[in-house]
Amino acid sequence: MLELTVYGIVYGSVIALGAIGLTLIYGILRFGNFAHGDLMAVGAYVALFFVAVALPLLGIPETRFEPLSFGWRMVIAIPLAMAATALLAVVLDRAVYRPLRHRKSSPVMLSMAALGVAFLIRSLIYILWGPDPTRYVEGLLRIPIYLPFDIKVRPDQVVILVLTLLLVMMLYLFLQKTRLGKAMRATADNPDLARISGINTERIALLTWVIGGALAGAAGIFWAIDSQLTPEMGWGFLLPLFAAVILGGIGSPYGALAGGLIIGIVQQVSTAFINPAYKPAVAFALLILILLVRPQGIFGGRS
């Protein structure tokens, strides 16, 4: 049970990273980005490209950091893949979402466009990498470390948690302490007043995609390090992502963080009682429950 909770925290931190970006995009651009899970998949596959193709070609050796499953190649690949995912998010905004925004399309239109983008990304992954599940490292025995209370964790999971914490702390400092971060929160609060105050909200939108994309990329990589990559992985994330966002109160990044952890823990712990195949259904049930009982989210936020 405790072990499942620990796994839930690891899974939840991945969901949280994605959900933070999703909630920021919702708060500032006012639509549900149904392609967010697939942005996470892009991050994972771009990292795979670097780890398995580009960096070996450049002669970067794969020296693993025992007892972790990855080495220098992954260290280099993570920031590059985050940057690539952020870039893709910006390009998609320029090509798809911004024209719709300027035409004053409804949020539903934008969400449907995002759904289209999601299918597009997934198909591209199929074309480029094929449908088979892959891993960053094949055939590796992952030896767990033993913690008190008979909890087994894999060393990778500890690193994932630390890195997630680091990213969240950086985001916190950015949002709370910097001029641009405050302007981002202000724009999410009241876009009209932000414009009246002289804030260039188009620039803020761009920044939102960069941050949301980079965090999604990181989340996808972290997930794939701990399990595997499949072209469909983004789809599986979508429901827990939205559940976390709604649970935390739409538009609230700190709510999304807490929501992600809660969803992760509940999903993992539920496997002690019901068939693990029903895990996605648990996220679904939780989502419906929140919408019925507390649609504004457990941490306030806008409804």
Added chain:
Amino acid sequence: MALLEAQGIVSGYGEMEILHGVSVKVEPGQIVTIIGPNGAGKSTLLKAIFGLLSVKSGRVTFNGTDITGWSPDRIVRLGMCFVPQTENVFPSLTVQENFEMGAFIRTDDYRARIEEVFALFPDLRAKRHVKVGALSGGQRQMVAMGRALMLDPKLLLLDEPSAGLAPKMVELIFERVREINRAGVAVIMVEQNAREALKFSDWGYVLAGGENRFEDSGPALLRNEEIGRLYLGG
């Protein structure tokens, strides 16, 4: 030369035309109040002046510059700031952060200005790090005005600053408007509390049906029996 001059403004929302050629003028250092029945186009006029609504015909000049058709973020840089009637604060930001956002386009050190604004609204000082969403209606209105003052504007546009406030708070807000004005800021405001507002207004405009009906100094409008009967509720 007038600080603000709007001539023959035709504007509205989308296809619906609300202003059919309204003209107003604000001289430097003046308080100008716009009164009139609901639907007269008072708020629409402020929004059109500030570039929030497109001006279909007419001309807006501010401080000698033709700003017709400019976007709000450009107009702000010339020293004109707008306080909307509703949703005029950032509720999840603290009081201080709201003021910082008001100063967003300033590249110099504006900390002294924040203290000046706190001096104008001393009640807010103790709430400096409180989220504005948790404040009372009157305090929010003060935050909204404080935010707009951060740029040291030459002209302040106020859309019904006293709407929905308790009588005591209305008095306080009007007192603050006078104090801001004494510091050299010209004010143009739309007001429902017309009698109170006209008392201290240098000039008043009466708008009805999207057109100018009457104009005179504030006290003169108050003395005018016809205006009193038609627009000030007897």
